Amino acid sequence: MNQNGNEGNKGNKGKRDFLYFPSTWFFIATLALFFATLAIVWSESHQPWREWIARYNSQNAVTPVPIEIRALVPTQTGKPELCVTCHVGIEDISASHPAETFGCVVCHGGQPRALDQDRAHATMRGGRNPSALEVAAQSCGQANCHGGYADPDAERNHVDRVLKSVQATYAGGIAHVRFSFGAQKSPTALFGNRAVSDATQVLSPQLRALEMFPANPVSGTLDAKMIACLNGGCHLWTTPAKPQAYQYRGSGCAACHYVYADDGLYRGKDATIARDQPGHGVAHQLTTAIPFSQCNHCHNRGNYDLRTMQFDRRDDLPPVARPLSAQMPPEGRRLIEYYQPIGEFTKCEVELNCVDCHTAQEAMGDGHIYGSKKDAQYVQCQTCHGTPASKPQTAIIKDANELAMRQARINGHAEFIKVGDQVIATARGELLWSIKQIAPNKFVQIDKVSGKIYNVPLAQGSQCTQDGKTQTSDYCHECHKVVR
Amino acid sequence: MKFWRKEKSILYALHPEKIPASGARLTYTFGLGGIAVLASLVTLLTGVALTFYYVPTPTDAHASIILIQDVVSFGAVMRGLHYWGAQVMVVAVTLHLARVVFTGGYRPPREFNWLIGVALLVITLVWDFTGYVLRWDDGAYWAFLVGTNLLREIPAYGETIYRAIVGDAQIGANALLRFYGWHIFGLTAAGVFGIVYHLWRLRKDGGISRPVLDENETREFISRDELFFREFITSALISAALVFLTLIFPAPIGTAANLDAGVSDVRAPWIFLWVQNLLRVIPPLWAGIIAPMFVLALIIALPFLDRRGPGRAIWFARERWKPQAILVVIAIVLSALSVLEVWR
8 A cells, every 4th residue: 555545656656758768679670760760761862763773783884874863854745754864765766756855755654754664654555556556546646747628538537547557456356367267158359357447448349348347256267366366466456465576566556566586585775575475576766668577577478377266477487587687687697587378479579678668558558448458559570660562651859858759758768769750650659769770771769678779670671571461460470470 | 879778768657657567468458459459559640641641622632542542652551551550449449448348458447448449449440430431432432422411311410510520511522521621630530539538547447357356366577678668569569560461462442423414332441341231121210220220239338238247357258248248249249230231
């Protein structure tokens, strides 16, 4: 019983003063505070963006850049973007899209002020690929860029055109397989990968519209097998499901314009892109100088077996060893890498690149819907070589800003033509800037990829007996057959 | 010259000379009231720091948070402590309320302080909700829209109340600024005043509730130094815990609110998940206004359902089963509704 009665201090507890009598608890609490402070300081100096810059410095033989936050203020938007803090050293996407002007966000979307990977990337358009067809209309094809112009035939409406092109709709493939198996009465195209329609159709053969190929057909049916095949990566809406060497590519615009190495490895300077993981473009770059190897990522990697409804990958390709600097392999090697059952080539196919003849309108569509590749192609022997009776059609470049001049500039060979030059014009009146007339009977062509100059012989005055009126595009194969 | 004279320190002066040991036992209070005060102080101080960086406009609000999170030095820690401080505050306040119910701490003369406490609970929840809205990310924006639209459901005066609180005919820049004002001025003023009043009233009511003594028992006390010491230990440990919570689980922020896109992801803050659940099944007036008001009224009424037998300051005293049972039922129902909402 306490002497002071019912209320009073007890024992020595009341005498303790925490500042003068440290206890175990005092020690633990102080230690906890100390470590918490340490943890704050540590986390502040170990943000991931610091690590990326450090990796950039160690991976690239460059003068080390300071480890600091970098803001790019593109002149187009005037809004700072911090993307280049981590993506330091990333290549300009192309000479026509310098980062100083466009920045990253205008194409990629995302959160430009964030430095945290997930936060920064959460709202990116199309993930890694803003040119994926699902989003291309908001990125490449946004207003005042490569699409969205009121006039559907406007030359810059690339994205709108691509959506209707056979490379995107795959209308011919779908129609012919279904026709072969009796699922439709004629090979006329009814379906595309997506529904498309064409209000203006002026050219023949015309298709007014394609329905969307059923995305979820009854399982086990032909259509179900076909959709599995389609989603496996044989058109611009998809990429190959499990790409192997020689098959790496993006989807949408990037499928052609974003060049992948055969081994699918990145060789640029951005340290955030893994250099040992296949599935990245050679560099963060778009080009119109598309090498044949890029086309081969789809067009020469095997064949479809109609009986089994399967894609048979070719297994005779040499291991990937081509050094990147030699994007143009020796002609003999091209023959090995090229693969079609017909095995027939014209000499130009061995020497030139696909894009030297397959024009933008052929590859990307002309805005109209076609039921097959055959219908969409229009470049023929006579386009460049003329007929035995006449020289090829030509036109004069009148203006430094007209399409042909721009195409040459973007391709990187602006010096090849100038205003006043006479260049090849297709039957549609489209100017082929890479073939010009240098003398009354002399035409030369520049290889859009290698820049080599070739002489273009004329049919007139040669042994050629073809009739221009009955020619089709595959007649190109008829001269200079090279059999593998 | 001596800088530190504890008897002249203001923190020291704010403490009573001695307090009964039974009221200060860890297993009696679990320090919950104190933890709530600490959490509110952490939230307040970091909140003041955040006002220097936050921009309360629809175009910049979300971007400024990203900036705080990723660019401003120690910004992520600042915001993380603010977020976790607020969460701990909500939890501590709720558990503190439960402790008071289960030990009968609301007994006279402390029944008025119970009402102040309930008011502080409401302030804490609204504080939390307004803070959530300021994120201006996708989830918060739609919760804001839904939450404010609930006001319109109030019969007769709905529109008036809506226009008073939102300050506009619909939510937008004005509403964001209004909520910013409420968050950092209105609720802070009310909250700080409430906390001070609650503590002052605690002192006036004779300190923390304690059992009635038998004739032959002695009341034991702990000194001011001991109290101060315990507060320091608790504060240091909780602060360290807040820091580690912040560093391990950074404060969440979604993608910027997109007013053009359709309603994508309405996500109420976790404290109102049960309301969100109810909104799916019963009319908005009942789910969003009447149900919360009913729960609040029940909580306010708890002390007055007490049969006033013995058992003061004793955990789970049988004589006081009614308020305890009601609180348990409320807790189970609200938790179940919240969990179901998360699972759907």
